[in-house]
Amino acid sequence: MNTKPAQNPEFAIEFRDVSYEIRDARNEKIDLARERSIVSHISLAISHSETLVLLGRSGSGKTTLLKLINRMLAPSQGQVLVEGRATTDCDAIRLRRGIGYVIQEAGLFPHFTVAQNIALVPSLEKWDHARTVARVEELLRLVGLNPAEFSSRKPRELSGGQRQRVGVARALAADPPILLMDEPFGALDPVTRAELQREFSALASRLKKTIVFVTHDIREALLLASRIALMEAGRLVAVAPPQDFLTHAHPEVQAFTNCLDTPTGGSQ
């Protein structure tokens, strides 16, 4: 993929020969300077309304790739296009408010109620009160939580699964066309995880969002993905829909599919 004009509306997200290396932490982001890995020469186009699962071992660069999309990280080389525009040409704050983000442990604000957490982006965008309240109720119902019961609770009064549901609701608040999810179900017990995976799968097909979903769990990838992109040591080694993925010849794919054979493993 060479440099073409920056307009390419057929893709929601496009990586054009993107590399990211750790540079010396500038003083602006001391806290987030750790745990970054390197990715090199990534080219990948993600269509509208598809659920692309980034699969790979820990440290393979999945999260780095995700953070390049909403410019939590800026590419050292190449371009990341969101809705046809290079992320480095966009205002990072505006870009992020238009992209939902869900992380492991949800990252909810402990001093906010559930409703305030969900209303975060609407409040930043200065929605009026009535619209915000209506939206929060709608979203709580969408993720299967009763608004009357949960709106005024604090995150500490929720179970892990409920927190993660609130995390999804918060990401969806301003109805962003793109949703980024970084191992959102990784910290849940297996039963809750399976429950949320099923519900999320149904939700995803209903909402028609472009979803980029990071996981190291091949079962989760097979369940949720419209396409699986496998990362190994900062490189993209295989991209295929789930049904073709299992028969892919790459040794790293084999390593992952082997997990499926062991009766107990795979979901950890």
Add this chain to the structure above:
Amino acid sequence: MSPWHFFAEHRNEILAATFDHLTLVLIAMSIAIAIAVPLGMFIVQRRTLSSIALGITSVFQTIPSLALFGFLIPIPFIGGIGRRTAIVALVLYALLPILRNTYVGLTGVDRSILEAAEAMGMTNAQILLRVRFPLALSVILAGIRTATVITIGVATIAAAIGAGGLGTFIFRGVAMVNDAVILAGAIPAALLAIAADILLGQIERRLKVL
């Protein structure tokens, strides 16, 4: 003369000194908070500046308090004999615990929370004021509490440079070799410290978000 007898006879004087002491502490603490908390918020994302600021305030803390009062006397504008000099010294002492706790509280916010805040499109100022600060409040208050208790104690020494307060009795008692007079300064000072500790401790617990 028994201490109780002395207390009873000089209760108005002791009460006035206690009031002086309290205002000295309140003024010094207000200034110290007004400097240290905003400074802490300013340095939180500036690594070099934060070590410089914490380093300088630590140095103040290592100077023996009596010496610090002495050093300040010859300095123009802020120095001299009296309350103003005492307040400057007390402020310098109170800075470190407040600044350190502000810094630790603001930087100690859970990484996933900060990451989520950034990813939601909050600006650095919004993250600082709406996320870091409220979550750090109980830690900041713990620093204010420590500083207050220290300041109440150190303020007794301020009497040595003519700032008044409960230290007046202590110095007088030492000079007269009279325990009753010393206690007339020491007991109210200790009670003030305990009361401040309990009161601020309660506020601190109320602010704790877990």
